[in-house]
Amino acid sequence: MRWKGRRESTNVEDRRGMPGKGIALGGGGIGTLLIIGLYLLLGGNPQQLAQNAPQGGGAARPAGEDDETKNFVEVVLASTEDAWDGEFKQHADRPYQAPTLTLFSAGQQVRTGCGVAGAGIGPFYCPADRKVYLSPSFFEQLRDQLNAPGDFAAAYVIAHEVGHHVQNLLGYSERVNRSRGGPQENEMSVRLELQADFLAGVWAYHARQEEDFLEPGDVEEALNAASKIGDDALQKQATGTVNPESFTHGTSAQRVRWFRRGFETGDLSLIDEPFELPYERL
Numbered sequence: 001m002r003w004k005g006r007r008e009s010t011n012v013e014d015r016r017g018m019p020g021k022g023i024a025l026g027g028g029g030i031g032t033l034l035i036i037g038l039y040l041l042l043g044g045n046p047q048q049l050a051q052n053a054p055q056g057g058g059a060a061r062p063a064g065e066d067d068e069t070k071n072f073v074e075v076v077l078a079s080t081e082d083a084w085d086g087e088f089k090q091h092a093d094r095p096y097q098a099p100t101l102t103l104f105s106a107g108q109q110v111r112t113g114c115g116v117a118g119a120g121i122g123p124f125y126c127p128a129d130r131k132v133y134l135s136p137s138f139f140e141q142l143r144d145q146l147n148a149p150g151d152f153a154a155a156y157v158i159a160h161e162v163g164h165h166v167q168n169l170l171g172y173s174e175r176v177n178r179s180r181g182g183p184q185e186n187e188m189s190v191r192l193e194l195q196a197d198f199l200a201g202v203w204a205y206h207a208r209q210e211e212d213f214l215e216p217g218d219v220e221e222a223l224n225a226a227s228k229i230g231d232d233a234l235q236k237q238a239t240g241t242v243n244p245e246s247f248t249h250g251t252s253a254q255r256v257r258w259f260r261r262g263f264e265t266g267d268l269s270l271i272d273e274p275f276e277l278p279y280e281r282l
Helices: 029-041 046-050 066-090 135-142 150-169 172-177 187-210 218-228 231-239 252-265
Strands: 012-014 100-103 111-112 115-118 125-126 129-136
Touching: 012 066, 066 100, 066 150, 066 187, 111 125, 111 129, 125 150, 129 150, 135 150, 150 172, 150 187, 172 187, 187 218, 187 252, 231 252
Parallel strands: 012 100, 100 129
Antiparallel strands: 111 115, 125 129
16 A cells, blocks of 8 residues: 555544553453454454453553554545545435544553453444544454455455444444344344445445555455455364354455455445345355
């Protein structure tokens, strides 16, 4: 990505460097924490993991620390703002309300509208305060533990979480939330996650239209990342087995397919497709 020198969003809140212990989520080391983080990246409910966490707080990180990471996030978020502003004007007949993206550090706990969370549970979107929460250390995990390197892979993660914000604005999140505890809970979760991948693809379509923004191989980085975080791939890595009945996020093939669908069409009017198709055809 040729991201340097582009417009930076003013909706990034930097909380890195706040003191406080990380959240204990059980044994298993960084591998377990990564899987939990991917659970949230793929659409798990942050309240379910954060509601019993200890409270914390503190001062913001020193200015100037890792500004390049912050600038990268600001540029990607600005690109999503531009894309969704145009799509909402064309298809939603209302102005787009951009989310805030909050950065926090590994080993740090951060207070959110959905409870207190730590970097171990990965990036997530909290509908209660309409914020995306992200520790840049997750990009290192994506690169080193899942073999999904590249700046556009990191941008895909951000775009996926912003996709959840779009779903929240348009009422899809509440629709799926009503199914929690019911017989179709997992199926509805899969549909919501694949829709968020579709929305990430729609953003990528618009990013490609920006002059000299994408480089050869960028889209392949996103497709590779999507292929690494399917339920089947994560379950195989974590346990050595795959249980389709427990899927809540979609298979690797499904995630790639729906990101590609959004990228090839760039059309928000197709947003209902993941909820209209029979489940076996997703």
